[in-house]
Amino acid sequence: MFALDVQQLAKVYKGGFQALKGVDLQVDEGDFFALLGPNGAGKSTFIGIVSSLVRKTSGRVQVFGQDLDEDPEGVKSSIGLVPQEFNFNLFLPVLEVVLNQAGYYGIPRREAKVRAERSLRQLDLWDRRGTEMRKLSGGLKRRLMIARALVHEPRLLILDEPTAGVDIEIRRSMWSFLRELNAKGTTIILTTHYLEEAESLCRNIAIISEGAIAERTSVAKLLGQLRTETFVLNLKGSVSELPELGGFVLQHLDDCTLEVEMKRDHTINGLFEALSRNGIEVISLRNKQNRLERLFLELVDQRAANLEGRA
């Protein structure tokens, strides 16, 4: 069974803007799935329709086999949503926000208290339970949105850019929490602008562009499409003139730092040998974290070019 099965989903807003143009997408149960796309591609509209915040124009949405039109209550009970924008009553304390959410899902107060404590402890927010929302930092609010979305124990968790604007430490701790959650069986769909996030967390990926799916594959396969790899090298001494190395494209970042783009059929050993021959000594090396980003831009550009060609 698919956790999410969307067929021919279309959305035309008032004024005629077509945000989704017949999207077909299936997400397997237990998957950790990334939905990527440039701004205005239709990601938030897609998530809005699945979570009942946006009305669809046409198409079908099924969640764990339940149809959104036929059994909206069943579908809503299975989904937890972490939206992109903060959507709290800022004057309520943390615990009350989570308890109210549990109440909206029909969870009796006594049980809601147990669940709220568990959710808040999982996200390290229990000590802040009495703090008013407006006094929380951005990172804590993001974590609270996850705690709130989990209080009714959804089988499908949808996160719309969950780590936007949070520092690296909180982002890493949220990643580790989401990995654990997924390992326990919760299906997770994530949209993000941090492509490193998708690469690090997700198994499968769909790229949405201009309201349609441009690519739907596994992250591993997508990365396999890369024909080149880019490394950043820190050098022992400064290099003023760059040597010509066959198969490697060198670029200065500063006097002591080089960026090297190499084809996938070349080896790092070969790179080091060629640099040594030219008297360049390397202290350290790191992979430039833009692999998915490059592919993403290629795919989006390709789709835009195709659409232009058709027109």
Place this chain on the structure above:
Amino acid sequence: MRRRLSDWQRYWVTFETILTKEIMRFSRIWVQTILPSVITTTLYFVIFGRLIGERIGTMDGFAYLDFIVPGLVLMGVITNSYANVVSSFYSSKFSRYIEELLISPAPNWVILAGYVSGGAARGLVVGTAVMLVALLFTEIQIHSALVTLLICIMTAVLFSLGGFINAIYANSFDDISIVPTFVLTPLTYLGGVFYSIALLPDFWQKVSLANPLLYMVNAFRYGLLGVSDIPIGVAFGMIMLFIVVLTAFSLQLLRRGVGVKT
């Protein structure tokens, strides 16, 4: 082991959650929500009831102060029921926490019932407070407790529904004050709070009959004093009709997602 609840039990929990949240909201800020009406009506009792009222004499056979008590109590119920729902629901739209409810499996009628009951609760609390203030100025023998209570609850429900519809259509905080200022207040004042429509010329008496608030004020006055410009059955029928129409309209708006979904 977790107990599995029936749909009705879940709906009750959701209703209870919304209602409690609403009551907590207006209780927390009672200085803004309860106190102003109490102070305003106290001033009405002092100025219109005591100072001016004693020169006016009687109205429909009652001292003027006694005559205006039902209207002033109901005015508190009307304005507060309306204000509670319109401001609470619009704030939830403005700050987007209405999404917490929209993504939940709560049916539309439960959401509506929760907000309307919250508004009615504030109306009744203010109505009771105004009544207690009135007892400082005069002694009132309640003619029919049942009619008084029913009219009070029905009026509170009706104006909570009005506040809900206003909040659905509102796009700014200005929009939630237009109806109370330019529609509700004039209709209340012209609805026989301070006078009997028998004092008006024939033409204006007929015009007054088109004012729905006239029926509520008079029915409530009947409950308290036993006098009314309108037959009590007609008043009940009119209020019930308005409640049914506004409930159906509110549910239709929620079903279509007007003002809350794109």
